[in-house]
Amino acid sequence: MSLLKVAIQSAGYEKKKEIIQNINFTIKKGELVGLIGPNGAGKSTTIKSLLGLMEFLDGEISYINDINYSYLPERPIFYDELTLWEHLDFVAAVEGLEEKVFKEKANTLLDKYKLSEHAHENPTKYSKGMQQKAMLVLAMITNPLLYIIDEPFMGLDPNAMKLFLESIEMERNRGAGILMSTHVLDTAEKICDRFLMIHDGHLVAKGTIEDIRRQCQLPNGSLYDCFHMLAEGAENEK
Structure with a gap:
Protein backbone atom coordinates (compact mmCIF):
# COMPACT_ATOMS: atom_id res chain seq x y z
CA MET A 1 0.00 0.00 0.00
CA SER A 2 1.37 3.41 -0.98
CA LEU A 3 1.35 5.93 1.86
CA LEU A 4 2.65 8.68 -0.40
CA LYS A 5 2.60 9.19 -4.17
CA VAL A 6 4.72 11.95 -5.69
CA ALA A 7 4.49 13.18 -9.27
CA ILE A 8 6.25 16.55 -9.44
CA GLN A 9 6.60 18.03 -12.91
CA SER A 10 8.49 21.04 -11.55
CA ALA A 11 8.86 23.00 -8.34
CA GLY A 12 10.73 26.06 -7.13
CA TYR A 13 10.41 29.37 -5.35
CA GLU A 14 9.28 31.13 -8.52
CA LYS A 15 7.42 30.06 -11.65
CA LYS A 16 9.75 29.40 -14.58
CA LYS A 17 12.68 29.18 -12.15
CA GLU A 18 12.34 25.50 -11.34
CA ILE A 19 14.77 23.82 -8.95
CA ILE A 20 13.51 20.26 -9.44
CA GLN A 21 11.81 18.60 -12.41
CA ASN A 22 10.21 15.21 -13.11
CA ILE A 23 10.46 13.76 -9.60
CA ASN A 24 8.23 10.68 -9.35
CA PHE A 25 8.15 8.06 -6.60
CA THR A 26 6.05 6.32 -3.96
CA ILE A 27 6.59 5.38 -0.31
CA LYS A 28 4.94 2.15 0.83
CA LYS A 29 4.11 0.80 4.25
CA GLY A 30 7.09 -0.58 6.11
CA GLU A 31 9.78 0.51 3.64
CA LEU A 32 12.75 2.81 4.01
CA VAL A 33 13.63 4.87 0.95
CA GLY A 34 16.90 6.78 0.78
CA LEU A 35 16.95 10.21 -0.89
CA ILE A 36 20.50 10.61 -2.17
CA GLY A 37 22.27 13.53 -3.82
CA PRO A 38 25.03 16.14 -3.38
CA ASN A 39 24.44 19.55 -1.80
CA GLY A 40 22.31 21.66 -4.11
CA ALA A 41 20.93 18.65 -6.00
CA GLY A 42 17.31 19.32 -5.01
CA LYS A 43 16.80 17.05 -2.00
CA SER A 44 15.65 19.86 0.30
CA THR A 45 13.35 21.26 -2.40
CA THR A 46 11.83 17.82 -2.81
CA ILE A 47 11.20 17.55 0.93
CA LYS A 48 9.78 21.08 1.12
CA SER A 49 7.46 20.21 -1.76
CA LEU A 50 6.14 17.23 0.22
CA LEU A 51 5.53 19.51 3.19
CA GLY A 52 3.67 22.10 1.10
CA LEU A 53 6.34 24.75 1.61
CA MET A 54 7.22 25.57 -1.99
CA GLU A 55 5.65 28.67 -3.54
CA PHE A 56 5.46 27.08 -6.99
CA LEU A 57 4.66 23.42 -7.66
CA ASP A 58 3.34 21.83 -10.82
CA GLY A 59 2.32 18.25 -10.14
CA GLU A 60 0.59 16.13 -7.55
CA ILE A 61 1.51 14.93 -4.07
CA SER A 62 -0.98 12.46 -2.58
CA TYR A 63 -0.98 11.13 0.96
CA ILE A 64 -3.16 8.20 1.95
CA ASN A 65 -6.39 9.34 3.63
CA ASP A 66 -6.07 10.59 7.22
CA ILE A 67 -2.37 9.77 7.43
CA ASN A 68 -0.33 11.34 10.19
CA TYR A 69 3.32 11.97 9.43
CA SER A 70 6.33 13.38 11.23
CA TYR A 71 9.06 15.54 9.77
CA LEU A 72 12.56 15.56 11.27
CA PRO A 73 14.50 18.59 9.99
CA GLU A 74 18.24 18.58 9.45
CA ARG A 75 18.69 21.17 12.20
CA PRO A 76 16.70 20.77 15.43
CA ILE A 77 14.05 23.43 16.03
CA PRO A 144 3.12 8.41 12.72
CA LEU A 145 2.54 6.17 9.72
CA LEU A 146 5.08 8.12 7.66
CA TYR A 147 8.39 9.76 8.51
CA ILE A 148 10.15 12.38 6.38
CA ILE A 149 13.69 12.64 7.73
CA ASP A 150 16.40 15.06 6.63
CA GLU A 151 20.03 14.11 7.44
CA PRO A 152 19.29 12.25 10.71
CA PHE A 153 22.87 11.25 11.52
CA MET A 154 24.24 14.76 12.10
CA GLY A 155 25.39 15.13 15.69
CA LEU A 156 24.73 11.52 16.70
CA ASP A 157 27.52 9.58 18.38
CA PRO A 158 27.86 5.85 17.51
CA ASN A 159 25.63 4.74 20.39
CA ALA A 160 22.92 7.24 19.51
CA MET A 161 23.14 6.25 15.83
CA LYS A 162 22.70 2.58 16.76
CA LEU A 163 19.68 3.49 18.85
CA PHE A 164 18.22 5.56 16.01
CA LEU A 165 18.64 2.71 13.52
CA GLU A 166 17.00 0.30 15.95
CA SER A 167 14.13 2.76 16.43
CA ILE A 168 13.39 3.22 12.74
CA GLU A 169 13.55 -0.56 12.24
CA MET A 170 10.97 -0.90 14.99
CA GLU A 171 8.81 1.75 13.28
CA ARG A 172 9.09 -0.07 9.95
CA ASN A 173 8.01 -3.31 11.61
CA ARG A 174 4.98 -1.40 12.90
CA GLY A 175 4.17 -0.52 9.28
CA ALA A 176 5.51 3.03 9.06
CA GLY A 177 7.09 4.19 5.80
CA ILE A 178 10.22 6.33 5.86
CA LEU A 179 11.78 8.76 3.38
CA MET A 180 15.28 9.61 4.56
CA SER A 181 17.62 12.13 2.98
CA THR A 182 21.24 11.40 3.81
CA HIS A 183 24.85 11.84 2.70
CA VAL A 184 25.96 8.77 4.68
CA LEU A 185 25.92 6.40 1.72
CA ASP A 186 27.55 3.38 3.37
CA THR A 187 24.89 3.30 6.08
CA ALA A 188 22.11 4.00 3.58
CA GLU A 189 23.22 1.07 1.43
CA LYS A 190 22.86 -1.27 4.41
CA ILE A 191 19.46 -0.14 5.67
CA CYS A 192 17.40 1.26 2.76
CA ASP A 193 15.05 -0.84 0.63
CA ARG A 194 15.16 1.54 -2.33
CA PHE A 195 16.96 4.71 -3.39
CA LEU A 196 16.12 7.96 -5.16
CA MET A 197 19.20 9.57 -6.66
CA ILE A 198 18.81 13.27 -7.45
CA HIS A 199 21.34 15.33 -9.37
CA ASP A 200 20.93 18.88 -10.65
CA GLY A 201 17.20 18.84 -9.86
CA HIS A 202 16.46 15.62 -11.73
CA LEU A 203 15.86 12.04 -10.63
CA VAL A 204 18.76 10.27 -12.35
CA ALA A 205 18.10 6.79 -10.93
CA LYS A 206 15.78 4.97 -8.58
CA GLY A 207 15.23 1.44 -7.31
CA THR A 208 16.95 -1.18 -5.19
CA ILE A 209 20.72 -1.36 -4.97
CA GLU A 210 20.58 -4.12 -7.62
CA ASP A 211 18.53 -1.82 -9.90
CA ILE A 212 21.05 0.97 -9.42
CA ARG A 213 23.98 -1.34 -10.15
CA ARG A 214 22.36 -2.48 -13.39
CA GLN A 215 21.80 1.11 -14.49
CA CYS A 216 25.45 1.86 -13.81
CA GLN A 217 26.72 -1.44 -15.20
CA LEU A 218 28.59 -1.96 -11.94
CA PRO A 219 27.44 -5.43 -10.77
CA ASN A 220 29.53 -5.26 -7.61
CA GLY A 221 29.59 -1.49 -7.15
CA SER A 222 28.81 0.18 -3.86
CA LEU A 223 26.12 2.83 -3.59
CA TYR A 224 28.95 5.38 -3.40
CA ASP A 225 30.47 4.06 -6.66
CA CYS A 226 27.12 4.05 -8.44
CA PHE A 227 26.17 7.51 -7.27
CA HIS A 228 29.38 9.07 -8.51
CA MET A 229 29.15 7.33 -11.87
CA LEU A 230 25.58 8.56 -12.35
CA ALA A 231 26.49 12.06 -11.22
CA GLU A 232 29.42 12.22 -13.62
CA GLY A 233 27.23 10.88 -16.42
CA ALA A 234 24.63 13.58 -15.76
CA GLU A 235 27.34 16.25 -15.84
CA ASN A 236 28.71 14.95 -19.13
CA GLU A 237 25.27 15.08 -20.75
CA LYS A 238 24.95 18.84 -20.12
Missing part, protein backbone atom coordinates in the same frame (compact mmCIF):
# COMPACT_ATOMS: atom_id res chain seq x y z
CA PHE A 78 12.61 24.24 19.47
CA TYR A 79 10.56 26.95 21.15
CA ASP A 80 12.93 28.96 23.32
CA GLU A 81 10.59 29.19 26.28
CA LEU A 82 9.50 25.53 26.52
CA THR A 83 11.11 22.56 28.23
CA LEU A 84 11.28 19.25 26.39
CA TRP A 85 8.33 17.91 28.38
CA GLU A 86 6.33 21.01 27.50
CA HIS A 87 7.16 20.43 23.84
CA LEU A 88 5.85 16.89 24.15
CA ASP A 89 2.75 18.05 26.00
CA PHE A 90 2.10 20.64 23.28
CA VAL A 91 2.35 18.03 20.51
CA ALA A 92 0.04 15.71 22.44
CA ALA A 93 -2.54 18.49 22.83
CA VAL A 94 -2.42 19.44 19.14
CA GLU A 95 -2.74 15.80 18.05
CA GLY A 96 -5.44 15.00 20.61
CA LEU A 97 -3.52 12.20 22.29
CA GLU A 98 -5.11 10.57 25.33
CA GLU A 99 -3.21 11.75 28.42
CA LYS A 100 -2.48 8.30 29.88
CA VAL A 101 -1.29 6.93 26.54
CA PHE A 102 0.78 10.07 25.90
CA LYS A 103 2.54 9.95 29.28
CA GLU A 104 3.36 6.25 28.98
CA LYS A 105 4.76 6.72 25.47
CA ALA A 106 6.67 9.89 26.42
CA ASN A 107 8.29 8.31 29.47
CA THR A 108 9.25 5.20 27.48
CA LEU A 109 10.91 7.28 24.76
CA LEU A 110 12.64 9.63 27.19
CA ASP A 111 14.06 6.67 29.09
CA LYS A 112 15.13 4.92 25.88
CA TYR A 113 17.00 7.98 24.64
CA LYS A 114 18.41 8.76 28.10
CA LEU A 115 16.64 12.11 28.30
CA SER A 116 14.46 11.48 31.35
CA GLU A 117 16.72 13.51 33.65
CA HIS A 118 16.63 16.41 31.20
CA ALA A 119 12.92 16.38 30.33
CA HIS A 120 12.22 19.54 32.33
CA GLU A 121 15.14 21.46 30.89
CA ASN A 122 15.13 23.75 27.87
CA PRO A 123 16.32 21.73 24.84
CA THR A 124 17.91 24.81 23.28
CA LYS A 125 20.58 24.36 25.99
CA TYR A 126 21.20 20.68 25.12
CA SER A 127 24.26 19.43 23.30
CA LYS A 128 23.84 18.85 19.56
CA GLY A 129 23.48 15.12 20.01
CA MET A 130 20.88 15.53 22.75
CA GLN A 131 18.92 17.92 20.54
CA GLN A 132 18.86 15.35 17.74
CA LYS A 133 17.57 12.71 20.16
CA ALA A 134 14.95 15.13 21.48
CA MET A 135 13.69 15.70 17.94
CA LEU A 136 13.40 11.94 17.45
CA VAL A 137 11.33 11.65 20.62
CA LEU A 138 9.03 14.45 19.44
CA ALA A 139 8.65 12.76 16.04
CA MET A 140 7.81 9.36 17.49
CA ILE A 141 5.36 10.47 20.18
CA THR A 142 2.38 10.45 17.77
CA ASN A 143 3.08 6.99 16.26
Whole structure:
Protein backbone atom coordinates (compact mmCIF):
# COMPACT_ATOMS: atom_id res chain seq x y z
CA MET A 1 0.00 0.00 0.00
CA SER A 2 1.37 3.41 -0.98
CA LEU A 3 1.35 5.93 1.86
CA LEU A 4 2.65 8.68 -0.40
CA LYS A 5 2.60 9.19 -4.17
CA VAL A 6 4.72 11.95 -5.69
CA ALA A 7 4.49 13.18 -9.27
CA ILE A 8 6.25 16.55 -9.44
CA GLN A 9 6.60 18.03 -12.91
CA SER A 10 8.49 21.04 -11.55
CA ALA A 11 8.86 23.00 -8.34
CA GLY A 12 10.73 26.06 -7.13
CA TYR A 13 10.41 29.37 -5.35
CA GLU A 14 9.28 31.13 -8.52
CA LYS A 15 7.42 30.06 -11.65
CA LYS A 16 9.75 29.40 -14.58
CA LYS A 17 12.68 29.18 -12.15
CA GLU A 18 12.34 25.50 -11.34
CA ILE A 19 14.77 23.82 -8.95
CA ILE A 20 13.51 20.26 -9.44
CA GLN A 21 11.81 18.60 -12.41
CA ASN A 22 10.21 15.21 -13.11
CA ILE A 23 10.46 13.76 -9.60
CA ASN A 24 8.23 10.68 -9.35
CA PHE A 25 8.15 8.06 -6.60
CA THR A 26 6.05 6.32 -3.96
CA ILE A 27 6.59 5.38 -0.31
CA LYS A 28 4.94 2.15 0.83
CA LYS A 29 4.11 0.80 4.25
CA GLY A 30 7.09 -0.58 6.11
CA GLU A 31 9.78 0.51 3.64
CA LEU A 32 12.75 2.81 4.01
CA VAL A 33 13.63 4.87 0.95
CA GLY A 34 16.90 6.78 0.78
CA LEU A 35 16.95 10.21 -0.89
CA ILE A 36 20.50 10.61 -2.17
CA GLY A 37 22.27 13.53 -3.82
CA PRO A 38 25.03 16.14 -3.38
CA ASN A 39 24.44 19.55 -1.80
CA GLY A 40 22.31 21.66 -4.11
CA ALA A 41 20.93 18.65 -6.00
CA GLY A 42 17.31 19.32 -5.01
CA LYS A 43 16.80 17.05 -2.00
CA SER A 44 15.65 19.86 0.30
CA THR A 45 13.35 21.26 -2.40
CA THR A 46 11.83 17.82 -2.81
CA ILE A 47 11.20 17.55 0.93
CA LYS A 48 9.78 21.08 1.12
CA SER A 49 7.46 20.21 -1.76
CA LEU A 50 6.14 17.23 0.22
CA LEU A 51 5.53 19.51 3.19
CA GLY A 52 3.67 22.10 1.10
CA LEU A 53 6.34 24.75 1.61
CA MET A 54 7.22 25.57 -1.99
CA GLU A 55 5.65 28.67 -3.54
CA PHE A 56 5.46 27.08 -6.99
CA LEU A 57 4.66 23.42 -7.66
CA ASP A 58 3.34 21.83 -10.82
CA GLY A 59 2.32 18.25 -10.14
CA GLU A 60 0.59 16.13 -7.55
CA ILE A 61 1.51 14.93 -4.07
CA SER A 62 -0.98 12.46 -2.58
CA TYR A 63 -0.98 11.13 0.96
CA ILE A 64 -3.16 8.20 1.95
CA ASN A 65 -6.39 9.34 3.63
CA ASP A 66 -6.07 10.59 7.22
CA ILE A 67 -2.37 9.77 7.43
CA ASN A 68 -0.33 11.34 10.19
CA TYR A 69 3.32 11.97 9.43
CA SER A 70 6.33 13.38 11.23
CA TYR A 71 9.06 15.54 9.77
CA LEU A 72 12.56 15.56 11.27
CA PRO A 73 14.50 18.59 9.99
CA GLU A 74 18.24 18.58 9.45
CA ARG A 75 18.69 21.17 12.20
CA PRO A 76 16.70 20.77 15.43
CA ILE A 77 14.05 23.43 16.03
CA PHE A 78 12.61 24.24 19.47
CA TYR A 79 10.56 26.95 21.15
CA ASP A 80 12.93 28.96 23.32
CA GLU A 81 10.59 29.19 26.28
CA LEU A 82 9.50 25.53 26.52
CA THR A 83 11.11 22.56 28.23
CA LEU A 84 11.28 19.25 26.39
CA TRP A 85 8.33 17.91 28.38
CA GLU A 86 6.33 21.01 27.50
CA HIS A 87 7.16 20.43 23.84
CA LEU A 88 5.85 16.89 24.15
CA ASP A 89 2.75 18.05 26.00
CA PHE A 90 2.10 20.64 23.28
CA VAL A 91 2.35 18.03 20.51
CA ALA A 92 0.04 15.71 22.44
CA ALA A 93 -2.54 18.49 22.83
CA VAL A 94 -2.42 19.44 19.14
CA GLU A 95 -2.74 15.80 18.05
CA GLY A 96 -5.44 15.00 20.61
CA LEU A 97 -3.52 12.20 22.29
CA GLU A 98 -5.11 10.57 25.33
CA GLU A 99 -3.21 11.75 28.42
CA LYS A 100 -2.48 8.30 29.88
CA VAL A 101 -1.29 6.93 26.54
CA PHE A 102 0.78 10.07 25.90
CA LYS A 103 2.54 9.95 29.28
CA GLU A 104 3.36 6.25 28.98
CA LYS A 105 4.76 6.72 25.47
CA ALA A 106 6.67 9.89 26.42
CA ASN A 107 8.29 8.31 29.47
CA THR A 108 9.25 5.20 27.48
CA LEU A 109 10.91 7.28 24.76
CA LEU A 110 12.64 9.63 27.19
CA ASP A 111 14.06 6.67 29.09
CA LYS A 112 15.13 4.92 25.88
CA TYR A 113 17.00 7.98 24.64
CA LYS A 114 18.41 8.76 28.10
CA LEU A 115 16.64 12.11 28.30
CA SER A 116 14.46 11.48 31.35
CA GLU A 117 16.72 13.51 33.65
CA HIS A 118 16.63 16.41 31.20
CA ALA A 119 12.92 16.38 30.33
CA HIS A 120 12.22 19.54 32.33
CA GLU A 121 15.14 21.46 30.89
CA ASN A 122 15.13 23.75 27.87
CA PRO A 123 16.32 21.73 24.84
CA THR A 124 17.91 24.81 23.28
CA LYS A 125 20.58 24.36 25.99
CA TYR A 126 21.20 20.68 25.12
CA SER A 127 24.26 19.43 23.30
CA LYS A 128 23.84 18.85 19.56
CA GLY A 129 23.48 15.12 20.01
CA MET A 130 20.88 15.53 22.75
CA GLN A 131 18.92 17.92 20.54
CA GLN A 132 18.86 15.35 17.74
CA LYS A 133 17.57 12.71 20.16
CA ALA A 134 14.95 15.13 21.48
CA MET A 135 13.69 15.70 17.94
CA LEU A 136 13.40 11.94 17.45
CA VAL A 137 11.33 11.65 20.62
CA LEU A 138 9.03 14.45 19.44
CA ALA A 139 8.65 12.76 16.04
CA MET A 140 7.81 9.36 17.49
CA ILE A 141 5.36 10.47 20.18
CA THR A 142 2.38 10.45 17.77
CA ASN A 143 3.08 6.99 16.26
CA PRO A 144 3.12 8.41 12.72
CA LEU A 145 2.54 6.17 9.72
CA LEU A 146 5.08 8.12 7.66
CA TYR A 147 8.39 9.76 8.51
CA ILE A 148 10.15 12.38 6.38
CA ILE A 149 13.69 12.64 7.73
CA ASP A 150 16.40 15.06 6.63
CA GLU A 151 20.03 14.11 7.44
CA PRO A 152 19.29 12.25 10.71
CA PHE A 153 22.87 11.25 11.52
CA MET A 154 24.24 14.76 12.10
CA GLY A 155 25.39 15.13 15.69
CA LEU A 156 24.73 11.52 16.70
CA ASP A 157 27.52 9.58 18.38
CA PRO A 158 27.86 5.85 17.51
CA ASN A 159 25.63 4.74 20.39
CA ALA A 160 22.92 7.24 19.51
CA MET A 161 23.14 6.25 15.83
CA LYS A 162 22.70 2.58 16.76
CA LEU A 163 19.68 3.49 18.85
CA PHE A 164 18.22 5.56 16.01
CA LEU A 165 18.64 2.71 13.52
CA GLU A 166 17.00 0.30 15.95
CA SER A 167 14.13 2.76 16.43
CA ILE A 168 13.39 3.22 12.74
CA GLU A 169 13.55 -0.56 12.24
CA MET A 170 10.97 -0.90 14.99
CA GLU A 171 8.81 1.75 13.28
CA ARG A 172 9.09 -0.07 9.95
CA ASN A 173 8.01 -3.31 11.61
CA ARG A 174 4.98 -1.40 12.90
CA GLY A 175 4.17 -0.52 9.28
CA ALA A 176 5.51 3.03 9.06
CA GLY A 177 7.09 4.19 5.80
CA ILE A 178 10.22 6.33 5.86
CA LEU A 179 11.78 8.76 3.38
CA MET A 180 15.28 9.61 4.56
CA SER A 181 17.62 12.13 2.98
CA THR A 182 21.24 11.40 3.81
CA HIS A 183 24.85 11.84 2.70
CA VAL A 184 25.96 8.77 4.68
CA LEU A 185 25.92 6.40 1.72
CA ASP A 186 27.55 3.38 3.37
CA THR A 187 24.89 3.30 6.08
CA ALA A 188 22.11 4.00 3.58
CA GLU A 189 23.22 1.07 1.43
CA LYS A 190 22.86 -1.27 4.41
CA ILE A 191 19.46 -0.14 5.67
CA CYS A 192 17.40 1.26 2.76
CA ASP A 193 15.05 -0.84 0.63
CA ARG A 194 15.16 1.54 -2.33
CA PHE A 195 16.96 4.71 -3.39
CA LEU A 196 16.12 7.96 -5.16
CA MET A 197 19.20 9.57 -6.66
CA ILE A 198 18.81 13.27 -7.45
CA HIS A 199 21.34 15.33 -9.37
CA ASP A 200 20.93 18.88 -10.65
CA GLY A 201 17.20 18.84 -9.86
CA HIS A 202 16.46 15.62 -11.73
CA LEU A 203 15.86 12.04 -10.63
CA VAL A 204 18.76 10.27 -12.35
CA ALA A 205 18.10 6.79 -10.93
CA LYS A 206 15.78 4.97 -8.58
CA GLY A 207 15.23 1.44 -7.31
CA THR A 208 16.95 -1.18 -5.19
CA ILE A 209 20.72 -1.36 -4.97
CA GLU A 210 20.58 -4.12 -7.62
CA ASP A 211 18.53 -1.82 -9.90
CA ILE A 212 21.05 0.97 -9.42
CA ARG A 213 23.98 -1.34 -10.15
CA ARG A 214 22.36 -2.48 -13.39
CA GLN A 215 21.80 1.11 -14.49
CA CYS A 216 25.45 1.86 -13.81
CA GLN A 217 26.72 -1.44 -15.20
CA LEU A 218 28.59 -1.96 -11.94
CA PRO A 219 27.44 -5.43 -10.77
CA ASN A 220 29.53 -5.26 -7.61
CA GLY A 221 29.59 -1.49 -7.15
CA SER A 222 28.81 0.18 -3.86
CA LEU A 223 26.12 2.83 -3.59
CA TYR A 224 28.95 5.38 -3.40
CA ASP A 225 30.47 4.06 -6.66
CA CYS A 226 27.12 4.05 -8.44
CA PHE A 227 26.17 7.51 -7.27
CA HIS A 228 29.38 9.07 -8.51
CA MET A 229 29.15 7.33 -11.87
CA LEU A 230 25.58 8.56 -12.35
CA ALA A 231 26.49 12.06 -11.22
CA GLU A 232 29.42 12.22 -13.62
CA GLY A 233 27.23 10.88 -16.42
CA ALA A 234 24.63 13.58 -15.76
CA GLU A 235 27.34 16.25 -15.84
CA ASN A 236 28.71 14.95 -19.13
CA GLU A 237 25.27 15.08 -20.75
CA LYS A 238 24.95 18.84 -20.12
